[in-house]
Amino acid sequence: MLRLNRARPYVVLLLWLILAVAAGPYTVRLGGVAQAGGDVTLREPTESARVERLLNPAGAQAALPLAVIWTSRPEGEQITARQQQAARQIVVRLTGTAGAPVLSQDGRAMTAVIGAEPDGGSARLAAVAKAAASVGGTSVHLAGPAAAQADLDAAFSHTDGTLLAVALGGVLLILLLVYRSVIMPLLVIVSSLLALAVACAVLYALARADWLSIDGQTQGIVFVLVVGASTDYVLLLAARAREELAEQPDSRRAMTAACRATAPPVLASAATIACAMMTLVLSDLPSERALGPAVAIAMACCTAVSLTFLPAVLALCGRRVLRPRAGTPGDWWARPARALEHRPRRAWAGCLALLAAGAAMAPLLAPTGVPLHQALPAQAPSVAGHTVLVRHFPAGTASPLIVLAPAARSAEVRDRIASTPGVAATAALPAETGGRAQILATLSDSPDSARARNTVARLRGSLAGTGALVGGQSAQLADLHQASVRGHRLIMPLALAVVLAVLIVLLRCLVLPLLLVAAAWVSLFTAFGASALLFQLVFGSSVTEPAVMLFSFVFLVALGVDYNIFLVHRIRAEAIRHGTAVGVRRGLVTTGGVISAAGLILAATFAALTVMPLLYLAQIGCIVALGVLIDTLLVRLFLVPALILDLGPRTWWPTHLPGDRRPPATASAPRTRTPGRAAASTPTL
Numbered sequence: 001m002l003r004l005n006r007a008r009p010y011v012v013l014l015l016w017l018i019l020a021v022a023a024g025p026y027t028v029r030l031g032g033v034a035q036a037g038g039d040v041t042l043r044e045p046t047e048s049a050r051v052e053r054l055l056n057p058a059g060a061q062a063a064l065p066l067a068v069i070w071t072s073r074p075e076g077e078q079i080t081a082r083q084q085q086a087a088r089q090i091v092v093r094l095t096g097t098a099g100a101p102v103l104s105q106d107g108r109a110m111t112a113v114i115g116a117e118p119d120g121g122s123a124r125l126a127a128v129a130k131a132a133a134s135v136g137g138t139s140v141h142l143a144g145p146a147a148a149q150a151d152l153d154a155a156f157s158h159t160d161g162t163l164l165a166v167a168l169g170g171v172l173l174i175l176l177l178v179y180r181s182v183i184m185p186l187l188v189i190v191s192s193l194l195a196l197a198v199a200c201a202v203l204y205a206l207a208r209a210d211w212l213s214i215d216g217q218t219q220g221i222v223f224v225l226v227v228g229a230s231t232d233y234v235l236l237l238a239a240r241a242r243e244e245l246a247e248q249p250d251s252r253r254a255m256t257a258a259c260r261a262t263a264p265p266v267l268a269s270a271a272t273i274a275c276a277m278m279t280l281v282l283s284d285l286p287s288e289r290a291l292g293p294a295v296a297i298a299m300a301c302c303t304a305v306s307l308t309f310l311p312a313v314l315a316l317c318g319r320r321v322l323r324p325r326a327g328t329p330g331d332w333w334a335r336p337a338r339a340l341e342h343r344p345r346r347a348w349a350g351c352l353a354l355l356a357a358g359a360a361m362a363p364l365l366a367p368t369g370v371p372l373h374q375a376l377p378a379q380a381p382s383v384a385g386h387t388v389l390v391r392h393f394p395a396g397t398a399s400p401l402i403v404l405a406p407a408a409r410s411a412e413v414r415d416r417i418a419s420t421p422g423v424a425a426t427a428a429l430p431a432e433t434g435g436r437a438q439i440l441a442t443l444s445d446s447p448d449s450a451r452a453r454n455t456v457a458r459l460r461g462s463l464a465g466t467g468a469l470v471g472g473q474s475a476q477l478a479d480l481h482q483a484s485v486r487g488h489r490l491i492m493p494l495a496l497a498v499v500l501a502v503l504i505v506l507l508r509c510l511v512l513p514l515l516l517v518a519a520a521w522v523s524l525f526t527a528f529g530a531s532a533l534l535f536q537l538v539f540g541s542s543v544t545e546p547a548v549m550l551f552s553f554v555f556l557v558a559l560g561v562d563y564n565i566f567l568v569h570r571i572r573a574e575a576i577r578h579g580t581a582v583g584v585r586r587g588l589v590t591t592g593g594v595i596s597a598a599g600l601i602l603a604a605t606f607a608a609l610t611v612m613p614l615l616y617l618a619q620i621g622c623i624v625a626l627g628v629l630i631d632t633l634l635v636r637l638f639l640v641p642a643l644i645l646d647l648g649p650r651t652w653w654p655t656h657l658p659g660d661r662r663p664p665a666t667a668s669a670p671r672t673r674t675p676g677r678a679a680a681s682t683p684t685l
Contacts, residue, residue, distance in 0.1 A: 009312035016309045020194055023201035027164075027193075030200045030207070030219060046479040047460070051404055051471025054433050063115030065473070066146035067398035068128060069388050070101070070138040071109045077137075078107045086135045087112065094128060102393070109392035113400075116146035125150050143385030144398030145447075145473055148372045151380040155613040156216035163220055166611050167227045168192070170604035175231075178597050183317075188234045191310050195230040196223065199301040203294055213290045220609060220617055221291065221551070226298045228605035229273070232598035233306035236566060237262045239594040241314055255315040263307055265569040268506040269562045270299040275498045276558035279491050280550075284483035288547060333592030337585040340642050348642035351634055355522045358630075361529030364536065367546040368450045369481060375615035386446070394424035396443030396452065401459070401472040403439040410437035413468045417441050420462050422455030436469075447474040453481055484546045495554050496521070499561050509652045512568060515643055520560035523635050527556055527627030534622065539615075548619050555620075556627040559602065563595050563628075563636050571644065572657070579659040580648055584641050592637070599632025 045053075056062055070087055072079055087101045091112045101110040116124050125142055132140040168189060175185035199222060206212035240262050244254035273295065280292035340347050373386040389397060405413035410428065418426050422444050429438040441459070445451040456478040460470050496517055503513035528549075532542040570591050575583025606628065609621025644651045649660040 009315045012308055012312040013316075016194060016305075016312075020197060023197040026201035026204045027197050030204045030214065046476075046483075047469055048471045048475040048479045051402055051469050051475070054404060054436070054469075055402070055471070063117050064146035064149060065113050065144045065399045066116040066125070066128065066142060067111055067113050067144040067385070067389060068101075068132050069109060069111045069141045069143060069385060069392070070132065070135055071141070071388060071392070073137055073139050076108065079103060079110050080137070083135050083138060084110060087132070090131050090134065094131060102397075104392035106392060109388070111389065111393055111397060113144065113398060122150045122154065141381075141385035141388045143382055143389045147382035147385055148376065151376050151382045152216075152372070152614070155376065155380070156219075162611060163223055163608055164196075164227075167224050167605045167608040170608060171227060171231050171601050174597065174601050174604060184238065187310065187313055188231050191234050191305050192227045192230045194309060195298075195301045195305040196226045198305070199226055199298040202297050202301070206293075206297075212293060213286055214294065215287055215290070217287060217614075217617060218291050218294050220612055221620070222294050222298050224605045224608055224621070225273075225295060226302055228602035229270070229299060230302040230305055231601050231605075232562075233262075233266050233269070233302060234310055235594050235598045235601070236266065237306060237310060238314065239591075243590065251317075252315050255311050259307060259311050261573075264506070265566050266303060266306060268502060268569070269565050270303040272499055272502045272561055272565065273558040274299040275502060276495045276554050279495045279498060280554065282491055282494070283487040283550075285480065285487065285547070288484075288487070288550065291551070333589045334585070336592075336637065337588040337641070340588075340638065340645055341581060341585065344642040344645035348639050348646060351639040351642065352522070354634065355526045355630075355639075358526035358529040359522060361532050362525040364532035364542045365528045365549070366543050367549045368543055369448070369453070369545055370543055370615055371446045371448045373446065377613045390446075394442050394444050395446045395449075396424065396474065399447040399473040400427075401441040401443065401456070401470060401474055403441055403459075403463070403468055403470050404433060404436040405439060405463075405466065405468040407432060407435055407437050409466055409468075410439065413437075413463060413466050414439050416462045416466070417459065420455065420459045422451065422458065441472075443474060447472075448477050453478040481546065484550075488546060488550050491550065492553055495557055499557055503561065503565070506565065507568060507572060507652075509655050511647065511653045512644070512651050515651075516561050516564045516568070516640065517557075519564070519635050519639055519643075520557050520631070523560055523630045524553060524556045524627060526630055527552070527623055530626050530630075531619070531623040534626075535619065544619050545616050548616055548623070551620050552623040552627070555624050556631070559624070559628055560631040560635065563599055563632055564640055566595050566598075567591050567636055567640065568644075571641075572652070575652075575657050575659050577659050580651060580657065581645060583659065584644050588637075588641055595636060596632060599628055599636075603628040603632070 052062070068091075070079070070083065072083075084101060084103065087110060088099070091099045091101060091114065095114050099112060099114075101112040103110045114128070116128070125147060129140055129142055171192070172185055172189060175188055176182070203212065203214055203222070207214045237258060241255055241258040244257045244261075245251065248254055248257075275296075277295040278292045280288050283289050373383045376383050386395075386398075389395070403413065403417060414426055414428060417423055417439060420441075423441050424444045425442040427440045427442075429440065431438055443452050443455055445455065452474040456470060456475050463470065499520070500513050500517050503516055504510060507513055535542040535544070567587055571580075571583045571587030573583075574586040574590075578586065603625040606621045607625040610618045612618055612621070649656065652660075
């Protein structure tokens with residue numbers, strides 16, 4: 001909305017009110033179509049996918065392995081023959097086929113692996129646990145993929161409201177401290193909720209039409225990003241509106257001028273984030289592909305609300321909400337601006353030294369993968385079941401590998417499997433699939449661990465030339481991990497190129513966009529290093545998932561450049577009139593407070609992901625929050641302005657700004673405002 005007349009604000013508010021009523025319920029409904037586990041189908045057929053297709057040619061949803069573990073009670077007693085017989089009868093009743101539980105070597109536990117339909121969920125597991133509990137003198141635990149999936153579903157089913165409450169609560173607290181009033185923070189919260197409702201409605205429609213796969217991870221990230229980004233855009237608009245109100249009494253004209261000045265950086269910011277995230281559609285992993293369009297839709301909703309709904313509200317409220325406050329808080333940001341002017345090279349060199357010290361610890365953040373039993377809450381039933389399982393059996397008992405070997409070479413293949421390091425046991429199944437024998441291989445390590453992936457690689461190398469195919473959960477996860485690493489090598493440089501292209505279009509130069517992307521790159525690795533140190537201190541391990549590194553990379557590159565867009569767009573506007581040196585000073589003074597507040601708010605919203613009961617999301621929230629703070633308080637406040645001051649007019653090459661061609665005397669310092677008419681350089685004005 002770039003022009004406001006008397007009737008237009010009422011029309012805009014009416015349209016948004018209708019849209020809010022229609023879209024509001026979908027904020028809750030989106031959780032009903034979100035899948036906790038997500039799709040794992042890769043674009044290119046893999047060896048594990050070929051095994052799955054041979055075993056399940058109809059393509060029906062396969063049952064997940066579920067390990068039922070009985071341990072003697074009291075602990076330490078031996079499992080009796082009567083208990084084994086009772087467990088055998090239960091297995092027959094649950095599966096409809098004959099099967100005997102496997103007794104542990106110490107004789108204190110027994111286990112049976114059965115199939116659990118994914119649609120059954122916790123109800124199916126509860127029925128299995130109830131039936132298994134009828135074996136007297138034993139304790140029952142459930143483990144394996146089916147149990148872990150049920151806990152994953154439970155973890156996401158009740159956290160949507162908690163995540164939204166924590167994110168909005170953090171935003172509201174910061175806004176109350178910044179504005180020291182209630183009206184403006186409430187308007188910001190309403191705008192955020194409105195953008196979130198519309199985004200959720202669109203995502204819900206796409207998910208129901210099977211055009212977009214939404215999982216709990218995507219939903220959580222979209223929630224915090226919408227709240228944080230829409231709040232940032234509102235802060236930028238409100239600060240500029242206060243600045244315009246200090247110049248002219250008419251609130252509608254002031255809001256029109258504020259919209260015209262704010263729209264380019266807001267649109268560029270949203271485009272940067274959306275375009276950078278859209279590079280994820282090139283990923284082989286469905287969960288990563290879905291996040292790109294979801295974030296792009298969310299950013300479009302944030303932009304629409306920020307440039308239409310809020311201007312209409314502020315135009316109607318006028319000075320009652322955006323009343324300029326007495327004083328000149330811009331002086332707070334004039335001091336560092338003057339300090340940078342005297343020694344810019346020393347300032348940016350010192351900033352780079354600090355960033356390099358943090359980046360030196362980045363290799364500690366190892367994307368080798370975190371097993372699900374370590375990523376879920378410690379009190380989850382499947383985690384307890386896994387602990388009991390590995391105490392008495394090989395860790396891969398719940399989900400063995402499935403090897404399909406030519407029937408004529410099945411004995412040779414089984415011998416090679418048994419001699420492969422990391423394989424604890426083998427078993428031949430009587431059934432054949434397309435002339436191929438089925439051989440089960442139980443791994444010594446957890447199926448979703450890095451060691452299990454290494455065992456799969458060794459096994460495939462050992463079976464090369466035999467015509468055997470290795471499938472099963474560990475093989476599938478190994479193929480997913482390999483595809484993820486391969487895709488990241490393409491997506492990361494492409495995301496940088498996309499961000500660079502957006503900056504070149506916005507700033508109409510080459511040198512400064514290159515500097516901004518380089519600064520975002522350096523601060524990214526500083527965030528990785530600081531996060532690795534924090535994870536080591538808090539969790540005792542700095543191991544993470546490749547997807548965590550990818551999401552954090554794309555977010556921090558986009559968001560790091562995001563705040564610099566707000567700064568350099570204002571610097572360029574001032575430099576056109578007054579020259580680069582004065583432009584930097586004016587840019588810092590007029591945007592220092594609002595960008596700092598916006599950075600704190602966005603960091604707080606991403607930090608809300610740490611309340612999620614899944615380690616991956618908590619790590620993403622922590623890395624992005626630290627990265628945003630580094631970009632906001634160090635890169636944007638000191639590094640970028642110092643580099644621009646040191647380069648001077650060369651910053652805008654190949655263009656030349658008119659302000660740099662004028663005599664130095666015309667480049668006046670920022671005008672000091674009289675009390676009561678201070679410019680809105682910060683939200684505290």
